[in-house]
Amino acid sequence: MTEQDLAFVLNRCPVLEKLLMTGCRWPVCLRTRSHSLRLVEVCQCIAPEITVVNAPRLERLLLWEAWGGGSLTYMSSKIKIGHAPKLRFLGFLVPGMHQLEIGNTAIKAETKASPNTIVPSVQMLAVQVKLGTRIEARMLPSFLRCFPNVETLYVQSVNDDFKFWGPQAAGTGKLNLKFWKEAGFIECVQRHIKKVVLREFRGTRSELDFLKFIAEHARVLEKMVIVLTHGHSPSDPVATNLRTRMTSAKWANACCELMIFKTPFAQEGTTWCYLSAFNLSSTDPFDVSKCHDGTCQSH
Numbered sequence: 001m002t003e004q005d006l007a008f009v010l011n012r013c014p015v016l017e018k019l020l021m022t023g024c025r026w027p028v029c030l031r032t033r034s035h036s037l038r039l040v041e042v043c044q045c046i047a048p049e050i051t052v053v054n055a056p057r058l059e060r061l062l063l064w065e066a067w068g069g070g071s072l073t074y075m076s077s078k079i080k081i082g083h084a085p086k087l088r089f090l091g092f093l094v095p096g097m098h099q100l101e102i103g104n105t106a107i108k109a110e111t112k113a114s115p116n117t118i119v120p121s122v123q124m125l126a127v128q129v130k131l132g133t134r135i136e137a138r139m140l141p142s143f144l145r146c147f148p149n150v151e152t153l154y155v156q157s158v159n160d161d162f163k164f165w166g167p168q169a170a171g172t173g174k175l176n177l178k179f180w181k182e183a184g185f186i187e188c189v190q191r192h193i194k195k196v197v198l199r200e201f202r203g204t205r206s207e208l209d210f211l212k213f214i215a216e217h218a219r220v221l222e223k224m225v226i227v228l229t230h231g232h233s234p235s236d237p238v239a240t241n242l243r244t245r246m247t248s249a250k251w252a253n254a255c256c257e258l259m260i261f262k263t264p265f266a267q268e269g270t271t272w273c274y275l276s277a278f279n280l281s282s283t284d285p286f287d288v289s290k291c292h293d294g295t296c297q298s299h
Contacts, residue, residue, distance in 0.1 A: 001026075002028070003028060003030075003031065010033070013034075013036070014036055015036050016034065016036050016037060017036055017038045017039065017057075017280075018039045018040075018041075018278060019039070019041070020041045020043070020278055021041070021042045022041075022042075022043040022044055022045065022274055023043075023045065024045035024046060024047070026046065027046045027048050028045070028046070029047065029049040029050075029051070030042065030049070030050045031049075031051045031053055032051065032053060032055050032058070033054045033055070034054075034057075035055075035056060035057065036057060037055055037057060037058055038057050038059045038280060039058075039059060039060040039062070040052075040055075040058065040061050040062070041062040041064075041274060041277060042062070042063050043062075043063075043064045043274040044064065044065045044066075045065075045066055045067070046067055046068070047066045047068070048068045048077055049077065049078040049080070050078070050079050051080040051082065052081050052082050052083070052087070053082050053083070054082060054083045055083065055084050055087075056083065056086065057086060058084045058086060059087065059280075060088070060090075060277075060280075060285060061081075061089070061090050062090075062091065062277050062285055063079070063091065064092060064274065067097070076099060077098055077099065078098070078101060079098045079099070079100050079101070080100075080101040081101070081102055081119055082103060084119070084121070085121055087119060087121050087122055088121055088122060088124065089122070089124045089285055089286075090124070090126070090147070091124075091125055091126025091127060091154060091286060092127060092128045092154070092156060092286075093125070093127050093128070093143060094127070094129065095127060095129050095136055095137070095140050095143055096129065096130060096133070096135075096136035096139070100143060100146065102116070102118065102119060103116055107139075107142050107146060108139075108142065109138045109139055110142070113145040113187065117145070117146055118145070119146060122147040122149065122150055123149060123150060123151050123152065124150065124153075124154075124284070124286065125150045125152075125153055125154070126154035126155075126156065127140065127143060127155055127156065128155075128156040129155065129156070129158060130159070131157055131204070131206040132206030132207075133160050134179070137206070137210075141183040144189060145186055145187070145188075147188055148188050148191075148192070150188040150192060151192055151193060151194050152193070152194065152196075152284070153197070154197045154199070154286045155197070155198045155199070155210075156200060157198055157199065157200045157201060157207055157229075158200070159202065160204070160206070180212075180213035183213075186217075189217050189218050190217050190218065191219065191220065192220065193214075193218050193220070194220055194222045194223070195222060195223045195224075196214055196218070196221065196224050197225040198210075198225070199227040200229045200263075201226045201227060201228050201238070201242070202232075203232075203237075203238035208241075211224065211226075211245075212246070212249045215246060215249040215250075215251050215252065216249055216250050216251065216252055217252055218256075220253060221256045222253070222255070222256060223256065223259060224256060224257070224258050224259065225259045226239075226242065226258070227261050228261065228262055229263060230263050232262070234260045242260065243258070243260070264288075
């Protein structure tokens with residue numbers, strides 16, 4: 001199906017509320033102009049560009065393995081957000097692959113927050129990132145500044161040795177806590193985030209530094225949820241080291257609860273339940289722990 005064919009179908013579905021694209025192996029660009037759509041989900045598709053042009057009722061833009069075109073070493077994809085005043089759920093954005101544009105502004109590592117670079121309606125954001133690779137993780141603060149009112153943040157931690165997407169895949173250079181301290185003011189972190197979920201935790205220094213940064217700057221943080229990668233349990237040395245490091249942190253909110261869980265799945269890689277996320281009655285489309293019906297897609 002070409003971009004024109006897809007636009008033709010959407011233009012003639014004036015009451016369509018939900019759109020799911022899954023398993024598309026032929027590149028297709030999705031440009032959304034709809035006064036009825038409330039949910040758009042793109043799962044395991046080759047999508048060089050996903051653009052929300054005008055979607056006044058859109059509440060959820062959900063992406064999972066929405067790769068760009070090209071070869072396995074260059075899979076950059078554009079995610080453009082235009083008019084979507086009710087957009088509340090967004091992710092998974094991949095700073096190492098997705099080129100984010102807000103309005104007519106391309107978001108770069110040095111981009112500062114301004115009325116032209118923010119989407120204030122987003123309350124739940126999910127990102128997939130290699131926290132230990134500078135050229136990828138340095139985009140994360142800029143992405144977070146685009147969504148100043150986020151209350152729940154999901155972080156899918158990717159192994160730094162995993163090389164799959166975008167021109168940034170060749171980037172090296174490790175990060176430390178100093179990098180995060182020099183990131184500057186991030187409004188959602190310091191004023192609005194109440195819950196952070198980090199999945200696929202391996203116990204790397206970069207993960208620990210990121211979590212310490214969040215703990216010491218998130219003033220209203222109520223829960224920090226850590227889901228260990230496959231093969232680890234809350235009683236092993238990885239979890240013990242995590243508790244030790246976080247105990248030494250100067251928590252911005254001393255009442256915040258640290259929760260550590262074993263992954264609920266029998267294999268490495270977080271599972272994405274695209275059918276569960278497709279349900280508008282679900283209050284958290286990124287929570288895969290409640291999906292037990294065998295419909296999940298593995299990363």
